[in-house]
Amino acid sequence: MNILEETKASYHRIAEEARLELNKMQRQIYRIGTLRLLLFIAGLTGIIYFRAESWTFLGGIACVTLLPFLLLVKYHNRLFYRKEYLEQKIAINEQELAALDHDTSAFDEGKEFTDATHLYTFDLDVFGPHSLFQYINRTSTQPGKTRLAAWLNRHLEEKNAIFQRQEAVKELAPELKFRQHFRILGLLYKGESADETELKAWSQSPDVFRTKKLLRALPLLVTGTNLLCIALVIADILPANLYGIIWTCFVAAGFVFTGRISKMQAVYGKKLQILSTYANLLRQIEEQPMQSALLKQIKEEIGGEKQQASLAIRRLNKLMDELDQRNNVFMYVILNGLFFWELRQMIRIETWKEQYAADLPRWLEAIGQIDALNSLATFAYNHPDYTYPNILDKVPSSFRFCATALGHPLMHRDRCVHNDLTMEKRPYFIIITGANMAGKSTYLRTIGVNYLLACIGAPVCARQMELTPARLITSLRTSDSLNDNESYFFAELKRLKLIIDKLQTGEQLFIILDEILKGTNSTDKQKGSFALIKQFMTLQANGIIATHDLLLGTLINLFPDHIRNHCFEADITDNELTFSYRLRPGVARNMNACFLMKKMGITVAE
Structure with a gap:
């Protein structure tokens, strides 16, 4: 039995034990309820039947019947509380079994924390339906939910703080009984x-x-x-x-x-x-x-x-x-x-x-x-194959982010493709090229989500990871704003200006960008992209950029020690398009837009 199967077995065992106890409890509640009814009827009948007797005699009847009745009422209430406790215990263990199969619908998605202007949470699907928050969240109190959201909104940047939280998560992860009891007590409040x-x-x-x-x-x-x-x-x-x-x-x-x-x-x-x-x-x-x-x-x-x-x-x-x-x-x-x-x-x-x-x-x-730490500990307990990253001290002149077999935690383990990442100096940029649907955007989100997990003290979906903490900032799905009369292109420019301003003030950033300057024509886009990456190099930045523009791959000629090209290829075999989703060195060679258009019956001029 592998470690994941052991985790499933523990949830099955706890749910089954609680179910057996619940059945006994329900029978006991029925028996106590029946006894209460009989005592009440006996007491009332006795008092009515012997109403002509002395007050002492009637008081004796009341003591023998109604006093035990009142004591059983209190006991009955405790049994009902235990019944609710066991029902909740069964429910949370069944929810964990569903979560192990990536069904997190039972958990709060934290949609109230969604912010399209945030530095990274909107791009990385941190909040909302099928989000990282919903995947991790096991909080049962409002303070816990608020803390967990705050940690995801503002990750840690100091080695000691991250290490301390890692140690707390490691200690709580095997404490399944404590974590579940804590959660049930919070959930029982109605x-x-x-x-x-x-x-x-x-x-x-x-x-x-x-x-x-x-x-x-x-x-x-x-x-x-x-x-x-x-x-x-x-x-x-x-x-x-x-x-x-x-x-x-x-x-x-x-x-x-x-x-x-x-x-x-x-x-x-x-x-x-x-x-x-x-x-x-x-x-x-x-x-x-x-x-x-x-x-x-x-x-x-x-x-x-x-x-x-x-x-x-x-x-x-x-x-x-x-x-x-x-x-x-x-x-x-x-x-x-x-x-x-x-x-x-x-x-x-x-x-x-x-x-x-x-x-x-x-x-x-x-x-x-x-409450929030219990959520991270449950996440760790549910993913025994994940690893705690090694966190390095922040040094102005250096940066390191290396990971082996990096995968996206929200993707089903049977479909998740793992890739590596190596970034060992400052400044340093990786330029990712590739065809549509080849996996560029997923790779960027995989890096971003695991970087975030690492910086909040959680284990990551990787065989090994080592990183220097820096402020994460992304631009993956910039949207236009009708309310602010703001175009898509201007919204993206604002985000890029924010990045430059932060770098100019000396902030250490880890930048993830998808298709720079999407909202302008190809000539302007290419010229602007070149200028932006050159400025990033001047400002000692680190990051990853995905693009369809293959010419950005020539930047390695200007910065041979600080830029690396990688790609995701689309392979055409027997007139069929296939994707390996494996990261390869170099610049992409195969593009698939025209091929897909032809397959769908759209005429493309040769």
């Missing part, structure tokens, strides 16, 4: 979602009640007065009806704060419910042993193994749940009249906020980082 901005806005919002001494004293004053009045009533010193009037006044006075508290609850109440899920996730992080430097750092941000973060958020969630009791009119009247419950809870919540508000962003950051 309430209203809240993003980090909203949670941070709440944590930074000004206190309304706690800052006023009189309001802080009111709950204590009301509670003390109630206790004193109850004692006086019991001692037969205060008439009960007079205490009733006092208590009613307290209830009425409590309404003074109801409007402001209701407004806060309406804005944040539902969204803060997600904190219970975050508390569970933080606890998983706290309990998981961490060895790599980055994971240890993340764990320290939430208080290490002291469980400071999870306990604090559980405390806040408990306070919010207690405040929700005001939604029950009966409980609201009783609690407010006795304790000024609304005001008391709001002061407690604001006290929590003052104590922990500064820590909340760090806790959310920790959840997001672990």
Whole structure:
């Protein structure tokens, strides 16, 4: 059994074990449900049948039947939660099996992050349907999804940062149980979602009640007065009806704060419910042993193994749940009249906020980082044949990007053709020529996607890779803009101007271009392309250019040590066009446009 088959087998095994446990759970739920019904019927029947008996006797019936009924209700709820957990566990393992066959439709595609003006993500299909993000994404929280998108939008450029993330991914990759448990806990939340901005806005919002001494004293004053009045009533010193009037006044006075508290609850109440899920996730992080430097750092941000973060958020969630009791009119009247419950809870919540508000962003950051790292670790686990690239130090005068058997991770493994790449100095450009459909554009995207994966700390689809990190920038599918009244050609010029400006400021770039100056005539295009590549050489740039213009291959005569020509050929055998998709040295010789036109019945003048 090869390594990939072992990966599939592990997902099959986990799904099957969860399915067997789910079947047992469903039978148990049925039995407990039946027992609950019988207890309720027995209790109700007993109370009705013996209604003429003493209260003690009826109380005994209630204790024997209805008390176990209430305990079983709580137990039943736990069983239903476990049932949902197992259903989710089966689902995510079946999704991984589908993903191993390149079906990623179950995962979020991150289309909201699509940006046609981005330096590389639009060209490389990083976001959107059938994208790299959808292929990698296993996040179950909004902070995690945001972090993963941010890493893909802005890759790392320093060796140490990339190495630390690689080490974290390597450590998490075999931790399948931890990763899946973390993901399931996030997916089980079904309430209203809240993003980090909203949670941070709440944590930074000004206190309304706690800052006023009189309001802080009111709950204590009301509670003390109630206790004193109850004692006086019991001692037969205060008439009960007079205490009733006092208590009613307290209830009425409590309404003074109801409007402001209701407004806060309406804005944040539902969204803060997600904190219970975050508390569970933080606890998983706290309990998981961490060895790599980055994971240890993340764990320290939430208080290490002291469980400071999870306990604090559980405390806040408990306070919010207690405040929700005001939604029950009966409980609201009783609690407010006795304790000024609304005001008391709001002061407690604001006290929590003052104590922990500064820590909340760090806790959310920790959840997001672990969630995103789990996605990269799952990607690594699903591709045991991929390799972690060797990252070199950035040196202004040097650049290296060498890879063996480089393939596109989004292409099905049975159809993916692997090619090599060698680039060992600065400046250096590879010019790729070739016929239509021969594989030039796919090769460029293969290089770009693997370069991006390498610079976010993930393994790459290659047998071996070594690279110097630099800012990736591409121009593969520049589009016109009707909204900006911008032509295709002008849009491309803007991108090229951006590249030149960045190089002139001293930025180290790795440039990937497909068919320079596509929007102009052949003479202008050729002249402009020559001038652009010469300027790239002057500015010490590195990159790859694909083109149909075979004359660009003559640039090697001007820069024999800094330019190499490679090509993808179309072979015509027995009047049939075939492609090997193999990179070959030199300039392409066979073009296929006229051949294809003739095959389709379009007359081409000889």
